[in-house]
Amino acid sequence: MRWLAWAGGLVVLSLLLCGVGLSVGSTGWSPPWQAHDDPLAWQIAWDIRAPRCVGAWLAGALLALSGAIAQGLFRNPLADPYLLGSSSGAALGVALFLGLVGVSPVATGILVRMGLTGAAFVGAVLAVLLTLVLSKGVQHTLRLLLAGVVVGVVLGALTALIMLLEPDIMRAMQAFMLGTTGFLGWDSVMILWPMLLVSLLVAWGCSRALDALSLGDAAAISLGVRLGLVRVLLVGALALSTGTAVAQAGLISFVGLVAPHLVRSRVQSTQGPRLVLSALAGGILLLAADILARWVWAPLELPVGLLTAVLGGGYLLWRMHRMGVTS
Numbered sequence: 424m425r426w427l428a429w430a431g432g433l434v435v436l437s438l439l440l441c442g443v444g445l446s447v448g449s450t451g452w453s454p455p456w457q458a459h460d461d462p463l464a465w466q467i468a469w470d471i472r473a474p475r476c477v478g479a480w481l482a483g484a485l486l487a488l489s490g491a492i493a494q495g496l497f498r499n500p501l502a503d504p505y506l507l508g509s510s511s512g513a514a515l516g517v518a519l520f521l522g523l524v525g526v527s528p529v530a531t532g533i534l535v536r537m538g539l540t541g542a543a544f545v546g547a548v549l550a551v552l553l554t555l556v557l558s559k560g561v562q563h564t565l566r567l568l569l570a571g572v573v574v575g576v577v578l579g580a581l582t583a584l585i586m587l588l589e590p591d592i593m594r595a596m597q598a599f600m601l602g603t604t605g606f607l608g609w610d611s612v613m614i615l616w617p618m619l620l621v622s623l624l625v626a627w628g629c630s631r632a633l634d635a636l637s638l639g640d641a642a643a644i645s646l647g648v649r650l651g652l653v654r655v656l657l658v659g660a661l662a663l664s665t666g667t668a669v670a671q672a673g674l675i676s677f678v679g680l681v682a683p684h685l686v687r688s689r690v691q692s693t694q695g696p697r698l699v700l701s702a703l704a705g706g707i708l709l710l711a712a713d714i715l716a717r718w719v720w721a722p723l724e725l726p727v728g729l730l731t732a733v734l735g736g737g738y739l740l741w742r743m744h745r746m747g748v749t750s
Contacts (some may be wrong), residue, residue, distance in 0.1 A: 425697035429689070433703035435482060439495075440710045467634040470608075478607030478671065479713040480706035481615035483678050485622065485668040487705020490679025491660045491686075491698050492626050495633040496654065497564050500687075504665040504679035507549040507554045507658070508574035513669040514717035515578045516546020517599050518585040521592040527633075538616075540670040542598075547666035550574055558563045560651075567658075583708070593597070602675035602728025604713045611671045623702060629653050630695035637694075675728045677735025678705050678712075684742065708735075 427492040445468050453464070489504035497506070520542035558570035586593050632653040635643040642728075643650060668675070682705035686697055709727070712734065716725040 424688050426692045426700060430696075430703060432701065433707060435471075437703065437707055437710065439474075440707060441476045441480070444479075444710060444714050445472050447714050448472065448721075450722060452718070474612050475607045475611045475713065476605055478611045478615060479604045480710045481612065481619055482604070482607070482668045482675070483670040483682075483709025484702040484706035484707070485615065485619050485664040486623055486628060486675060486679040487682035488619070488702040489661045489664040489668075490705070491683040491701035492657055492664075494683055495504050495636065495694050495697075496657050496661070497568060498637060499568075501680070501682065503677075504661070504668075505575070506555050507571040507661065507673075508540065508578060509662060509665045509675050510546070510573040510669060511582065512546040512550020512553075512577035513543040513666065514596070514600060514674065515550075515582045516542040516544075517584075517591065518582045518589075518596055519546075520720040521595055524587045533695060536629040539747060540611075543665045543673075544670035546660055546668055548684075550578055550663040551658070551666075554619070557571065560650060563652075599673045600727070600728075601726035602673040604672055604716075615667060615671060618667040619702070620662060622660045623698070624657055626698045627695055628635055629656055630693065631658075631700060633694040670727070672709075673728060675709065676732045677739075678708050678731050681735040681738055682708055684739070686740075 448467065457599050486504050490502070493502035493504060493506050494504075520697055533700040554567065554570045554574045557574065582596075586596055603633055632648045633644065635646045635648045636650075637655075638646075640650060665679075673709045683697070683701045686700040686703050690700060691694070692700070709731065713727050716727045719725060
């Protein structure tokens with residue numbers, strides 16, 4: 424039951440980070456309880472900082488969960504949430520939406536009312552569906568993997584073409600592709616947490632099948648695993664969790680790749696506990712990166728995706744050095 428102790432520790436750390444996040448704003452360190460007689464400070468903490476902290480944690484948990492699912496499904500420790508082309512599909516959906524609506528002051532009001540989340544989510548899901556069509560289902564993981572790479576490259580090229588034809592959208596696209604948690608509110612939280620719960624329940628239900636898959640397809644079939652059904656459920660959970668996180672926070676890299684690595688390096692467990700711990704670790708990673716993005720260069724704010732790329736890439740390089748891969 425060692426993993427339960429780790430889970431409890433990660434939950435406590437998440438709560439502590441949320442407390443820190445409530446105290447960090449555009450002016451640096453400013454805890455709301457120090458200004459207990461200022462209703463504006465409490466309103467800022469509750470309406471802006473609190474949903475941002477909770478939303479960042481949920482988005483990180485979704486990305487890490489989808490990364491753990493991808494690594495278990497494809498039996499590849501380098502698999503990440505964007506493996507099936509969901510990131511390219513989300514970027515294309517946002518580019519099309521911005522290209523059609525524009526970024527004029529009039530269009531800004533439309534963007535506020537409608538948001539880009541729908542376009543990003545639809546684009547991500549359609550990209551995964553296109554990958555499934557090209558791979559002729561989920562029966563062959565290698566074919567599914569190759570189809571995802573092809574879809575990602577083609578949709579990425581279409582996104583670049585739209586940005587070339589509509590240069591006015593480049594700044595908005597850059598913000599989306601670097602990832603941002605600045606627009607997360609309570610409405611985003613109400614979207615993120617049910618999707619995390621559904622994805623986690625589906626993944627947990629398929630965790631024993633993932634354990635069997637780690638022995639190979641033949642061994643899994645001999646153990647009674649219905650490979651077709653399991654792969655459909657896992658790919659669905661992967662697409663749902665990734666699409667939801669990308670739609671709300673943009674393209675945030677390395678969280679879904681690094682969090683499962685951190686869990687595997689510390690806890691030896693079966694796939695079920697590993698999925699839960701990966702989600703908890705991913706939430707902590709993105710929340711910590713969001714706090715750093717607000718604090719390091721206050722009052723300016725760094726893109727959170729930039730920090731996750733630098734920190735995540737540095738961690739993987741360090742792990743490669745420790746394992747002797749670079750020697």
